[in-house]
Amino acid sequence: MxxxxxxxMILTFMALIMTSRxxxxxxxILVPTVFGLIGGAGLGxxxxxxxxxxxxxxTAALLMFAIMYFGIMINVGLFDPLISWITRILGNDPAKVVVGTAVLAGVVSLDGDGSTTFIITTSAMLPLYLRLGMSPVVLTCVAGLINGTMNIVPWGGPTVRAAAALGVEPSEVFVPMLPSLGAGLVICFIFAWLLGQAERKRLGRIETSHLTGMGGPATAPNEAPATTESTAQAVQTSMADTMLDPDRASLRPKLLWFNLALTVAVMVLLVADIFPLAFVFMVGAAVALTVNFPRLKDQANEMVAHSSSxxxxxxxxxxxxxxxxxxxxxxxxxxxxxxxxxxxxxxxxxxxxxxxxxxxxxxxxxxxxxxxxxxxxxxxxxxxxxxxxxxxxxxxxxxxxxxxxxxxxxxxxxxxxxxxxxxxxxxxxxxxxxxxxxxxxxxxxxxxxxxxxxxxxx
Structure with a gap:
């Protein structure tokens, strides 16, 4: 029974979330409670x-303060220069952006820690996705695929666990699996390219439809549309609704180097594993708030800004x-x-x-x-x-x-x-x-x- x-219970849970019911x-909360009571858990x-x-x-503490810290860094403009640099390299081609996401996530995944990989990849790439109108779920899909594939490195958790459970060396498990790892990464990059191609076509259709609806000429997906005053206004309006608004009040250009040094220090402590990760982000978020938003009201507003996430x-x-x-x-x-x-x-x-x-x-x-x-x-x-x-x-x-x-x-x-x-x-x-x-x-x-x-x- x-x-x-x-x-x-597991099938019910998956069906409910995948059908968005x-x-x-x-x-x-609810599905395990019902099945647990049916299974005889009782008052226990x-x-x-x-x-x-x-x-x-x-883990909850880690996620809470990690989200707050990187939300603050994005709001104050720490990643704006990085996004400009990535944009110059990748251009505005969604296919290249998605492949770039896969490369970044794969390189960072070498540290064996999924949280660090997702923090760095999302912080670097999400603003670019939003600026280009790309779907963030493509980012999570590609980053999740690459990180899961790289998760078999010998300093990662699964390989060490398997080796320890069966009394063998992690290197004995991993080294013969290098061809499998290589094949898995090839498939991941193929998926990334196909997802990027799909995004390129989707955005091209939206762009064409938008300009046609305005009475302008339809353009090919890879052609830049003629810039009109109304188009520029629409882009500026959508940008103002995101963290990418270039005129947002939360920008702190004079503190760019301080925020960069603080973020580097946080990442070094994450990799060094000297302190618990949750504590590192607690202190990092507290310092970031104090320095970037010295007024009590601004600190409260900044915390509220990230409360929903x-x-x-x-x-x-x-x-x-x-x-x-x-x-x-x-x-x-x-x-x-x-x-x-x-x-x-x-x-x-x-x-x-x-x-x-x-x-x-x-x-x-x-x-x-x-x-x-x-x-x-x-x-x-x-x-x-x-x-x-x-x-x-x-x-x-x-x-x-x-x-x-x-x-x-x-x-x-x-x-x-x-x-x-x-x-x-x-x-x-x-x-x-x-x-x-x-x-x-x-x-x-x-x-x-x-x-x-x-x-x-x-």
């Missing part, structure tokens, strides 16, 4: 949830504690894992490596990496050992699902990404999930073809 309830925060459901929320609190993402993180608490507290996660391993017949035992790769996609999406790599992978590896499949091969197969895992609502970094880009989680999932599944399958297939992952043993 717990197995059925667990899968039904309920916000993710409400779905994360509150303690289950609070135990999970205690673990979520540092903060409430949305922090509320979602804390609400995720309900889902995690019910899954763990009722035993649904354990029951689901045991059921999955028990239904694999002996006749498929020789295929356990690719089966593990396929299972890693949905299972790491619906549960944490810790739960999968320390709870389920050892059981699968033990079964596979009876058929002659080595632990390192099982570890290699298990990490191919990371492009899908990174899109999970249980991953705090992806909640930060969609919040910074002001994108609905359901819209992000509709755009990214099938592409992430394709990348994962390609990585698994290349692993099988090249050799580290055996297709069949016995």
């Amino acid at each position: 717990l197995v059925a309830l667990g899968f039904l 309920m916000t993710p925060m409400l779905a994360l 459901i509150g303690d289950m949830v609070l135990d999970a929320i205690k673990d979520m609190a540092p 903060i409430v949305a993402v922090v509320g979602m993180v804390l609400a995720a504690g309900v889902l995690v608490g019910v899954l763990d507290g009722t035993g649904m996660v354990t029951a689901m894992a045991e059921w999955i391993t028990s239904v694999i017949p002996d006749s498929l035992g020789g295929y356990l490596a690719p089966i593990t790769g396929l299972l890693s996609m949905p299972m790491t999406f619906f549960m944490s990496n810790d739960a999968f790599y320390f709870g389920i992978l050892p059981v699968l590896a033990e079964s596979a050992s009876h058929f002659g499949i080595e632990p390192v091969q099982m570890a290699q197969a298990s990490i191919t699902g990371q492009p899908v895992h990174m899109q999970s609502p249980l991953v705090p970094a992806i909640l930060l990404l969609v919040s910074l880009a002001n994108v609905e989680l359901g819209a992000h999932h509709r755009k990214v999930l099938w592409r992430a599944a394709v990348v994962s399958v390609v990585m698994l297939a290349v692993g099988v073809l090249v050799g580290p992952i055996p297709f069949h043993v016995g």
Whole structure:
């Protein structure tokens, strides 16, 4: 019964958010509550949830103050010169902008931290997307795909977890998977180029329609339209409604170098991992507010300006504690894992490596990496050992699902990404999930073809 309830709960949650029938925060609270009570949690459901929320609190604090800090930096104009420089390099071609997003996210992903990658990528690229009228969900899709693919680097969490759980070295797991990583990145860049091409065509149609409606001549998508007074006024009006208004009152050009030094210091502390990340952003946001907005009223107004984004993402993180608490507290996660391993017949035992790769996609999406790599992978590896499949091969197969895992609502970094880009989680999932599944399958297939992952043993 717990197995059925667990899968039904997850399917219900995904259906509600992907069809936009309920916000993710409400779905994360109400759906697990109902299924938890049906599953026999009773009066103990509150303690289950609070135990999970205690673990979520540092993440909620990190996201709250990270959003505030970078919102302040964008408002005061720190990234305006960067956007001008990127614009000169990439021009106004949406296809090049999307590929540039993929390159930036891929390079920053080398540090192994999703939150840092999404903070830097969004801060640098989102203003450019808004200025060109591009869809921010394209940014979240490309950044999420690249980061999930790069998440298998040996200093990243999944590879270390898989290696530790099965008693092998991270380098043994990673190095033979380099062809898979390369193939996954190629697919990511192909998707980025296609998404950019689609944005180029969409914006070209809008531009043509707009000018035709004004009585002006239609232009080809790659041609710049003639600038008219009314067109310029329309652009200026839309710009004034965003953080990109060049005349916004929050600009602090005289403090540009101070804000740059402060941001560099924050990023160095993030990479050095000397202090908890939440504390770094708390202090950074406090210093940024104090220096850029010395008046009490201005400080209050600036905090209020970012309150909607903060409430949305922090509320979602804390609400995720309900889902995690019910899954763990009722035993649904354990029951689901045991059921999955028990239904694999002996006749498929020789295929356990690719089966593990396929299972890693949905299972790491619906549960944490810790739960999968320390709870389920050892059981699968033990079964596979009876058929002659080595632990390192099982570890290699298990990490191919990371492009899908990174899109999970249980991953705090992806909640930060969609919040910074002001994108609905359901819209992000509709755009990214099938592409992430394709990348994962390609990585698994290349692993099988090249050799580290055996297709069949016995």
